[in-house]
Amino acid sequence: MKKIEAIIKPFKLDDVKEALNEIGIKGMTVSEVKGYGRQKGHKEIYRGAEYVVDFIPKIKVEIVVDDQVAGQVVDKIREAANTGKIGDGKIFVYAVEEAIRVRTGERGTDAV
Amino acid sequence: MSRRVLKGMFSAAAILLLNGSAAFAAEGLNSGDTAWMIVSTALVMMMTPAGLALFYGGMSRYKNMLNTYAMTLVAYCLASVIWMMWGYTLAFGPDKGGVIGGMRHVFMSGIGVESLSGTIPTSVFALFQMTFAGITVALVLGSVVDRMKFSSWIVFTLLWVTFVYCPVAHWVWGGGWMARMGALDFAGGTVVHINAGVAGLVLALVLGKRIGYRKEAMFPSSIALTALGAAMLWFGWFGFNAGSQLAADGVAGSAFLVTNTSAASGALAWMFAEWIVTRKPTVLGIASGIVAGLVAITPAAGFVDLSASLVIGIVAGILGFLSVSKLKAWAGYDDSLDAFGVHGVCGMWGALATGLFANPAVLETGRGLFYGNPKQLWIQGVSILATTAFTLAATGIVIFVTRWITGGLRVSTEKEIEGLDSSLHGERAFEIV
Numbered sequence: 001m002k003k004i005e006a007i008i009k010p011f012k013l014d015d016v017k018e019a020l021n022e023i024g025i026k027g028m029t030v031s032e033v034k035g036y037g038r039q040k041g042h043k044e045i046y047r048g049a050e051y052v053v054d055f056i057p058k059i060k061v062e063i064v065v066d067d068q069v070a071g072q073v074v075d076k077i078r079e080a081a082n083t084g085k086i087g088d089g090k091i092f093v094y095a096v097e098e099a100i101r102v103r104t105g106e107r108g109t110d111a112v
Numbered sequence: 113m114s115r116r117v118l119k120g121m122f123s124a125a126a127i128l129l130l131n132g133s134a135a136f137a138a139e140g141l142n143s144g145d146t147a148w149m150i151v152s153t154a155l156v157m158m159m160t161p162a163g164l165a166l167f168y169g170g171m172s173r174y175k176n177m178l179n180t181y182a183m184t185l186v187a188y189c190l191a192s193v194i195w196m197m198w199g200y201t202l203a204f205g206p207d208k209g210g211v212i213g214g215m216r217h218v219f220m221s222g223i224g225v226e227s228l229s230g231t232i233p234t235s236v237f238a239l240f241q242m243t244f245a246g247i248t249v250a251l252v253l254g255s256v257v258d259r260m261k262f263s264s265w266i267v268f269t270l271l272w273v274t275f276v277y278c279p280v281a282h283w284v285w286g287g288g289w290m291a292r293m294g295a296l297d298f299a300g301g302t303v304v305h306i307n308a309g310v311a312g313l314v315l316a317l318v319l320g321k322r323i324g325y326r327k328e329a330m331f332p333s334s335i336a337l338t339a340l341g342a343a344m345l346w347f348g349w350f351g352f353n354a355g356s357q358l359a360a361d362g363v364a365g366s367a368f369l370v371t372n373t374s375a376a377s378g379a380l381a382w383m384f385a386e387w388i389v390t391r392k393p394t395v396l397g398i399a400s401g402i403v404a405g406l407v408a409i410t411p412a413a414g415f416v417d418l419s420a421s422l423v424i425g426i427v428a429g430i431l432g433f434l435s436v437s438k439l440k441a442w443a444g445y446d447d448s449l450d451a452f453g454v455h456g457v458c459g460m461w462g463a464l465a466t467g468l469f470a471n472p473a474v475l476e477t478g479r480g481l482f483y484g485n486p487k488q489l490w491i492q493g494v495s496i497l498a499t500t501a502f503t504l505a506a507t508g509i510v511i512f513v514t515r516w517i518t519g520g521l522r523v524s525t526e527k528e529i530e531g532l533d534s535s536l537h538g539e540r541a542f543e544i545v
Contacts, residue, residue, distance in 0.1 A: 044331070045390050047400065047450060048437020051329035 001096040001110060002070035006061045007089040009080040014061050019080035020063070023072060027112075029062040039087030058089060064096055064112045084111065142250070147361035149232045149240055155351025156243035160188040163348050169405070169541075171396070171449045172257045173331040173533025177541040183253045183265050185277035190211045190269045191246035196220055199239045202278035203286045210289035213282050227484055229460055240355060243282070249273050254451030255312030258322045258330075259528055263537050264518040272311065272512040277508075278407030280307050280499060296470055296478050296488065298367065299356035301411025301463040302499040309456020310500050311507040313447060318511050319521055321446035323528055333541065335395050341398035346375050349406045353413035363475055367413035370421035371406065372384035376423050378405020381429025389437070397433065404432030404454050407464035407506050412469060415478035420469035428458045460496050467492030 001091065006014060013030065034055035041054040065073055074091055082088055101111040134309050165184040174179040191199070198218055205213030217223055220238065227234035241370050253260075283290040284297050297303060324330070332338065353371040357364035382401025386392040408428035409421055416424065438455035445455055467489035470480035479485040522528075528533035534540060 004408070042330075045392060045394065046332055046396055048390065048433075049326075049443065049454075051330070051331065 001064055001112065002067055003094040003096045004061075004065065004070060004077070005092045005101070006062045006077045006081065007010065007035070007058050007091075007095065008061060008062075008077070009083065010057055010059045012083070012088075013061070013082045015080040016077055017059060019076045023076055024071070025063060025065065025069075025073060027063070029052060029061075031060045032054050036065045037090070046066075050104050056087065064099060067108050105110060114452055115378040119145055125496075129211065134142045134212050137322070139179070139231050141233065144195070145359045145361075146230045146233060146236060149236045149355060149358060152351035152355025153240040153243055155348045156240065156355065157188075157249065157348075158350035159345050159352065160243070160247045160268055160317070161185050161410065163341050163344035164250050165401070166337045167365060168257065168338075168341070168346060168449050169337070170334040170338030170341060171332045173330055173531070174542060175533055175540075177333045177479075177533060178537055178539050179262070179532035180253070182256045182262065182537060183257070186262075186266060187250040187269050188246040190266065191249055191273050191411070192242060192524065194270060194273050195238070195242040196457040196536050199252060199278050201274055202274070203241065203245075203407060203453075204229075204238070205286075207282075207287045210287075210292060211282070212288075213286050215321060237358070240358075241285075244300060245273055245277050246354075247444055248277055248300070249436060250306045250314060251304070251308035251451055251533060252312045252453055254449035254455075255316040255447045256319055257448045258532070259448075259522055260315075261518060261523050262532075264514055264521045267517050268514045271513060272507065273512055276311065276503060277303075277307065277382075278406045280502065284495075288497070289394045289496050291492065294488070294491050296415055296466045297411045297463065297495070298466070299353045301407075301466065302461050302495050303503060304412060305407050305455040305459025306463065306496060306499045307503050309452040309454075309459055310503040312451035313445065313456060314504060315511060316445055316447050317454070318508075322448065323525065327444045331544065335399075339399045340397050342402045346372075346402055346406060349375070349410075353410060363414050366417075366474055369412055370418060371409050372418055373418060374409035374421040374425035374428070375405040376405065376431070377425030378408065378429040379403060380413045381405075381426040383429075383431050385433040387461050389433075397402050399438070400450070400454060401429040404428040404458045407455050407458040408465065410459070411462045412466040414475050415466055415470040417471050417474055418473065420465070424462065424465045424469070428461055431461055432458050460500075463492050463496050464489065 033052050034057055036056055041056060044051050044053055063073060063098055069101060070093060074093065077091055098107065099111040100107055161184060168184060169177045191442045193364055199218035200220065201215055202213050205216045208214050223234045229237035249272055280303050282288045284295065285291065286304050323524065348372055354368040355365045357367060379401035381400045382404060383393045383398045386397040393457050405425035407422045407427050412424060432454050435457040436450045439445055440453055466480065468481045469486060470478035471483055472479045479488060481489045523532065
């Protein structure tokens, strides 16, 4: 199993979700996060006082899938989240040791 | 405010000449004037606990928003009580040497349902004036949000209304020396705005800068609320300026008109100035420009015509923007919400502009430089300097006494960092999930 963690632009979440639905991915965990990379922050000015906002809001999507589909999921996310502009985000892939469904106790791929 | 009385005397004299009657024919109560003044008073009342609370509250940080509200509300409540007990008589009681009013009307004694001020009941006049005292002291807090002890604010309000506001109100409107000198202040350029702005600056300097000032970002809690507050101030200001004629007549109508024009042109000027200098037309800038325009037209409202109000508003917008963005940064004081930058600076401009643009065709008692009376500009300058000097000194003393009574003026570092809503009031303004 692989865990795919994608940091994307907030307004791209629906596109990513739909793209993953198309290939049969039925679940994901989403959180609102803040951070910065090459995009850097932006400036806000209140009555002449300039404040640099370093951390930009992003969405983190976490999905655990079978090894065989991991590559396809990564491609789909990249396709859906891409605007071609700086700040589109990043995708990380991790190996997952075990997964357990709380209700039934199923383990492994059956649990995800 | 003595204009109305003077006018009454003129018309009484006219009646005397026409009728040849020996009786001093008082005008008596005018129900139109009375109705308008009751409405005006309610309009001005709304400016403090609603307009100013939102305007300032939205600009303060999320953790100090309720403290800003609390200071505003309590300022209005205290001023209301003080005014009825001794404030009114200090400002409008029988004149004592042009400096202060006598104590004849302590606790409103001697004022009944039959008492008249000009053509309106004295009770209405006193309440109208009370709303001015309330907003003036509340304006001061714009300089000091985020760091002042609540107890100190209460003591300060009490002392300041009594020893700073009442004397200046007497000088200008209660028949004191400034009125006799011929200073023109229709609705409170010196009494309200210069007075509050300078007092705020003094208090900000004594309190010192907020922790993290110019190092960390200090975001306003809600520009949307600030904009709503500015709109409510604008609405209430119609009562403030047009009501200051103390009658429902043509001059009140003219004051109404120029007030709106100046507010609008102030907002546009601030917005364009900001757009050119910092590349973004902000809503905070538009809201601030509205207030700057309103402040500047206040002393001039009943004296100037429409074209003058355009100039007064435009200059106020640019001046306000420069004073909060450049002057403050250059001088390095922490006037948190710019009570001095907007009210002090634009109030001074408005008082000077009255000396330039006062047009006798609007009100016969006001003639400025552009209508052949350069002396008026000099008188306005003297009134600005005198108000500033008195407020500097008197506010300094009030602050000193307040600090002695409440054992310091500033909250502890931990409380300031935690935020005053939580540390002083045990509440928070927002529940955001």
